[in-house]
Amino acid sequence: MTDIFSSYPDLTQLMELQKDNSGIILPVNAHIHTPYSFSAFEKTEDIFVKAADESVKVLGINDFFVADGYNDFARLAMQYKIFPLFNIEFIGLLSEEQQLRVRVNDPNNPGRTYFSGKGLRYPFSVNKHYTLKLNHIRNESQRHVKQMIEKLQQWLIQIGSPFTISYDEIKTLLAKELVRERHVAKMIRIKLNQYFNNESEIRNFLLKLYAGKESAVDITNNILLEEEIRKNFLKMGGIAFVPEDPDAFLPVSEIISMIIDAGGIPCYPVLLDDNKGNYTEFEADFKKLHQRLAGLNVKMVELIPVRNDFHEVKKFVRYFKDAGFVILFGTEHNTPDMLPLNVSTRGNIQLDDELKRISFEGCCVVAAHQYLVAKGYKGFNGESENYSLSEVNNMIDLGRIVIEKFINR
Numbered sequence: 001m002t003d004i005f006s007s008y009p010d011l012t013q014l015m016e017l018q019k020d021n022s023g024i025i026l027p028v029n030a031h032i033h034t035p036y037s038f039s040a041f042e043k044t045e046d047i048f049v050k051a052a053d054e055s056v057k058v059l060g061i062n063d064f065f066v067a068d069g070y071n072d073f074a075r076l077a078m079q080y081k082i083f084p085l086f087n088i089e090f091i092g093l094l095s096e097e098q099q100l101r102v103r104v105n106d107p108n109n110p111g112r113t114y115f116s117g118k119g120l121r122y123p124f125s126v127n128k129h130y131t132l133k134l135n136h137i138r139n140e141s142q143r144h145v146k147q148m149i150e151k152l153q154q155w156l157i158q159i160g161s162p163f164t165i166s167y168d169e170i171k172t173l174l175a176k177e178l179v180r181e182r183h184v185a186k187m188i189r190i191k192l193n194q195y196f197n198n199e200s201e202i203r204n205f206l207l208k209l210y211a212g213k214e215s216a217v218d219i220t221n222n223i224l225l226e227e228e229i230r231k232n233f234l235k236m237g238g239i240a241f242v243p244e245d246p247d248a249f250l251p252v253s254e255i256i257s258m259i260i261d262a263g264g265i266p267c268y269p270v271l272l273d274d275n276k277g278n279y280t281e282f283e284a285d286f287k288k289l290h291q292r293l294a295g296l297n298v299k300m301v302e303l304i305p306v307r308n309d310f311h312e313v314k315k316f317v318r319y320f321k322d323a324g325f326v327i328l329f330g331t332e333h334n335t336p337d338m339l340p341l342n343v344s345t346r347g348n349i350q351l352d353d354e355l356k357r358i359s360f361e362g363c364c365v366v367a368a369h370q371y372l373v374a375k376g377y378k379g380f381n382g383e384s385e386n387y388s389l390s391e392v393n394n395m396i397d398l399g400r401i402v403i404e405k406f407i408n409r
Contacts, residue, residue, distance in 0.1 A: 003122060003123070003374050004074055004077075004078065004084070004122065004374075004406070005370070005371050005374040005375065005402075007409075008371065008374075008375075008402070008405065010375065011372070011375060011377070011398075014371075014398070014401055014402070014405075015398065015401070017401055017405065024400070025353070025356050025357050025360045026057040026058060026360055026403070027054065027055055027056045027057060027058075027342055027356075027360075028056065028057060028058035028059075028329075028343075028359055028360050028363040029051070029056055029058070029059055029060065029329070029330050029331055029341050029342070029343060030058070030059075030060035030062075030085055030087070030118070030302060030328040030329060030330045030359070030362065030363055030366065031060055031062045031087065031116070031269075031302055031304065031328065031329075031330020031331065031332055032047060032059055032060060032061060032062055032330060032331065032332070032333055032341075033062060033063055033064070033332060033333055033334040034047065034061055034063055034069045034072075034073065034176070035069075035175070035176040036063045036066055036068050036069035036176045036177045036178070037063040037064040037065070037066065037089075037177070037178055037180060037334070038175075038180045038181075038182040038183055038334055038335075039333055039334065040333040040334075040335060040336055040337060040338045040339070041333065041338075044069060044072045044073060044076060045072075045076055047059065047076075047333075047341075048076045048077070048079070048080040048082060049080075050341055051080070051082055051341050052080055052082070054340060054341050054342050056082065056341050056342060057082055057083060057403070057407055058082065058083045058084075058085065058360075058363045058367070058403060059073075059077070059082055059083070059084060059085065059341075060084075060085030060086075060087045060118070060328075060330060060363070060366070061073045061084065061085070061086060061087055062087040062088065062089050062116060062330065062332075063088065063089065063177075064088075064089050064090070064091070064141075064178065064180070065088070065089075065090065065134065065137050065138050065141060065178065066088070066138065066177050066178060067086070067088055067120065067124035068176070068177045069176070069177075070086055070122055070123070070124055071123075073086070074086075074122060077406075081406070081407045081408075081409070082407065083363075083367060083402075083403045083406045083407055085118065085119060085363065085366050085367065085370070086119060086120045086121075086122045086124070086264075086370065087116055087117060087118050087119070087120065087264070087267075088116065088117045088120060088259070088262075088264070089114060089115070089116050089117075089269075090114070090115050090116075090117075090137070090250070090255045090258075091106075091112060091113070091114055091115075091249055092112075092113050092115050092249050092250050092251060092252040092254075092255045093111050093112060093113060093246070093249045093250070093251055093252065094111050094113050094251075094252050094282075095111065095251060096111075097110060097111045097113075097282060098110055098111020098112075099111070102280075102281045102282055103280035103281055103282060104280060104282040104283075105268075105269055105270065105271040105280065105282070105283070106271075107271065107274065107280060108236070112249065113252050114269050115252055115255050115256075115266070115267075115268065115269065116267040116268075116269050116302060117255075117258075117259030117262060117264035117265065117266065117267065118264055118265040118267045118300060118302075118328065118366050118369075119263070119264050119265050119366040119367075119369040119370045119373070119379070119380075120259070120262045120263050120264035121262055121263030121264070121373055121374070122370070122374075124262065125262070125263075126258060126261050126262045127261055130258045130261055130262070133250065133254070133258065134258075136248075137248065137250065138178065140245060140247070140248035141178060141180075141248065142167075142178065142179060144242060144244055144245070144248065145167065145179050145180065145181070145184065146167050147242040148181070148184065148233075148234055148240045148241070148242050149165060149166065149167050149170070149184060149240070151239065151240040151241075151242065152165065152184065152188075152233060152234075152239070152240035153165060153166070155209075155239050155240065156209075159208045159209065160208075161205075161209075162195050163191040163194070163195050165184070165187050165188065165191065167179060169187070170183050170184060170187045171183075173187070174186060174187060181230055181234045182226065182230060182334075182335065182336070184230075184233075184234060185226040185227070185229040185230040185233070185234065186226050186336065188229050188233075189222060189225050189226050189229060192205065192206075192219075192225075199219060199220065202219055203215060203219065206219070209232075210232050211239065213232070215228060216228065222336060223335070223336040223337050226336050227335075227336075252296065253296065256296060256297070256298070263373045263379070265300050265366065265369055265379070265380055266296070266297070266298045266300065267298070267300040267301065267302050267328065268293055268296075268298050268300070268301045268302070269301075269302050269303075269304070270283060270301050270302065270303050270316065271283060271307075272303060272307070272308045272312055272313065272316060273308050273309055273312045274307075275307075275346065277309070277312075286316065286319045286320070290319075290320065290323050290325075293325075299324065299325055299326060299380075299387065300325060300326045300327075300328065300362075300365075300380075301320055301325055301326075301327055301328070302327070302328040302329065302330060302362075303316070303317075303327070303328070303329050303330075304329075304330055304331060304332050305329055305343055305344065305345040305346075305351070305355075306331060306339060306343070306344055306345065306346060307346060308345055308346055309345065309346055310345040310346070310347075310349040313345050313355065314352075314354075314355070317354075317355060317358060321358060324387065324389070324392070326361075326362050326365045326380070326392065327358050327359070327362050328359065328362040328363065328366070329343045329351070329355070329359040329362070330343065331343055343359065361396045361399075363399070363403070364395065364396045364397075364398075364399025364400050364402075364403065365380055365392065365395045365396060365399055366399070367399040367402045367403050368380070368395045368396070368398040368399035368402055369395070369399075370402075371398070371399075371402045372398075380395055
């Protein structure tokens with residue numbers, strides 16, 4: 001695929017196209033997983049069909065470790081006239097926090113850190129050093145999954161299961177690229193429905209599968225059943241749990257450098273509050289979080305508001321907006337649960353006008369960055385000095401034009 005901005009004029013000419021559209025706020029979603037990692041969607045096109053139904057005008061692909069879905073995403077974005085953001089997600093380590101047993105944005109593993117890159121160069125490219133690093137990360141993730149599947153297979157044989165599972169079968173039937181834990185749980189759930197005739201038979205088998213523990217969910221609910229299988233088998237304490245090798249995770253500083261090399265913007269994904277109002281130690285103090293991110297030259301954060309309380313989202317967004325951060329919202333769709341693509345907070349509480357504006361403006365900054373990098377400019381990334389409010393506003397204005405030209409071409 002060619003650069004989507006190949007038909008765009010240069011910066012001076014593009015800015016002359018500016019219209020009085022500063023009041024327009026479009027529905028956007030900056031964080032979506034596709035079938036190239038685990039996704040609620042069977043096909044990438046299903047995402048765009050749903051986005052069109054919900055009038056979402058900007059979508060950000062955000063798969064783990066891979067950019068393999070970019071070509072499909074770009075093609076469909078042009079077909080459906082929905083602006084594409086080219087993102088990626090990593091799992092890394094903050095060694096200082098790990099040593100201090102500080103949880104970052106993984107509530108169960110101190111130091112382990114999810115981290116995104118936004119607005120990467122398209123077509124995707126990194127230098128040879130980072131190409132090797134990416135290949136290592138991907139290979140390690142698949143080696144880990146294969147070890148879990150092997151342990152699970154041994155258990156199935158031990159309990160006299162009428163079916164088996166394999167890595168190759170899962171990859172062929174369920175995964176576009178990487179096989180992940182959720183694919184394994186989904187395959188087991190599919191096999192249950194194939195090999196047993198009714199709910200009673202499934203429950204009897206689950207009793208053996210769970211080593212004498214009864215299922216506690218509605219087994220006709222595929223989402224709940226897959227989550228229970230994943231928890232009982234693949235998570236810590238589960239029969240097929242395999243500890244991850246620390247060498248499989250890069251330091252966050254190296255992930256940031258890789259994102260910048262790929263033409264993108266380093267972005268910290270915020271976990272924020274859980275359903276009991278708890279925060280991780282890393283995020284509980286906004287001032288300290290701000291200082292730590294500033295020390296990493298990170299000026300962009302993202303939220304998945306559906307897992308957070310509306311008032312906590314407002315409090316966080318206002319603090320970091322005042323601190324000069326660019327803020328993005330998304331839905332992930334990285335579980336079997338098919339949620340709306342329009343972003344809401346926990347309990348389906350809709351975003352207010354302020355949050356919608358901030359979310360859209362964040363996407364405008366990424367859109368402007370993608371255009372600028374494609375045209376040979378620097379854009380908005382971690383190598384830059386602190387941006388003034390006027391510079392960010394200029395990026396927002398440019399991004400509006402870039403998005404409008406794409407969806408109205």
